Amino acid sequence: MSIDPHQADPAAWLAEQRRHAPSMLKRLLLTALADAPLAILQAALLAWLAANLLAGQGRLWTPALLLLLTLAVRALAGAARARFSSGAAADISLAVRERVAAALLRGAGGTMTPGEASTALLEQAEAVGRYHAGFAVQRRVASLATVLFLVAAFAVDWVVGLIFLCTAPLIPVFMMLVGTGAQRAADRQLESLRFLGGYFLDRLRGVLTLRAFAREQAERDGVDIANGEYRRRTMKVLRIAFLTSAVLELFAALSVALVALYVGLHLLDLVAFGPGPKLDFGTGLWLLLLAPEFYQPLRQLAAGYHDRAAAQSAAQVLAPLLADPADPDTDPGPAAPTANRPNALTLEGVGFGHGDGEPLFENLDTSVAAGQCLVLRGDSGTGKSTLLKVIAGLLPANGGRVLHDGQPAPQLARADGRLAWAGQHPWFVHGTVADNLRLVAPDADDADLERVLEDCGLGALPAGLATPLDENGGGLSGGQGRRLALARALLSPAPLLLLDEPTAELDEDLEARIVATLAARKGHRTLVIATHSPALAALGDHSIWLGGVSHD
């Protein structure tokens, strides 16, 4: 994946995502904060009721009714909290998912594999929502609730307050200790999921080829291995999560036992410190009931700790992806076309090489006026398609620059209809020929569509405009598919057309027709054509030879 993880600060980006559900998160926080005072009240009412029962006093209705009321309010607050929590998680995940989808459509994902893209859209967007509705809220709730419980405990018995104060930090300290390991395990799990997603998708796409070569069993074994690795890494994350909660349960249980021991000894007058005679049965029971409630928010915080690790791993990928300047939140939109349009296309010292290898081409200079035709020629593999991609902004030039109308070239996906592309392996939507043509000209009538099909030698399709096809062009021959892509580019209103071998593998008559069609478009559109065909190359006002050797 070509995303630079240093483009954006993942931690700041992650924190910022709470803006997608501000009111839901506020309501969630309020209902979550209500739990601690209600727990203190519930424990007090229960202790009051028990003390009155034990003392045989008649005032049972008041504490019993108040207790029922508190239990009901607490249950309602819990239900509301669950509702707001799932609502906030869904809102945030949806907003992040929409932005990820838009970024991927703009081409911001660079060379992300399909598996990486689908993981970003599904699991990683989900992890961000889960973190904000879970751990991030619980962190604030736990700190405020802890202070409230401590104040209540210290106000009644400083020894119990001290036990709470000394044992509470054990939980966050332990969480920090396991934190690095948990983060590493979450990263590795996510990496494995991304790999598995891509691997599985690739095999599904190529299932017919695999079957033809009798490779099903070998590939099934491959999927099993990838799946086993994902399972192993998931189990590691779960092991850390379960182990963490088990240790935290132990801390909490020991601390509750300590409070119980102190209260018991005190009630038996076996300890000589603490508030002394003031600690009666009711107060002792209240403190005892308070103890598990005191550790509850911290335990919930710890339980959500692996959600935090998952969200941080997700942010490492999503933050740079969404830091693309064309993000709807940050992009002011494409620059308005300039009134002065001296050149439709200029290459200034353009060079490109894949990775660290030898440059495919360098120092290319040319200036193509609006309405002219630039032809790219050269032997197979010399870089014609690559140069088209650089001109389209699908690949970044390693040197020099490409100017469209005097402006730095936009990426194809962000060109806002200023350029159209017909590649060697065109993509179609699942539908009819008409559906695919109307992608670029929604208002075109059938006569317009039939005319452009005729121009591209597709006048005799079996079902005409209603001919069905799938996304790989299935339903048409390879040559027909490429000509349909050409027809789509011609139908689009884009002033600059980038065409990759539009006459490849055509017989002479069809080639002549395409050449005539493009000749008729010259003057109205600027054409850049990669081709091996001398007839098509003859249209060029300018040509670039790649590979250095001209065979003309």
Ligand SMILES: Nc1ncnc2c1ncn2[C@@H]1O[C@H](COP(=O)(O)OP(=O)(O)OP(=O)(O)O)[C@@H](O)[C@H]1O
């Ligand atoms: N993603 C990539 N990574 C590394 N090398 C690549 C990549 N894509 C293409 N190449 C290499 O770049 C070179 C130029 O490829 P390109 O498709 O631009 O050639 P071309 O001139 O259009 O060929 P043809 O006429 O056969 O279509 C080839 O040698 C190819 O192997």
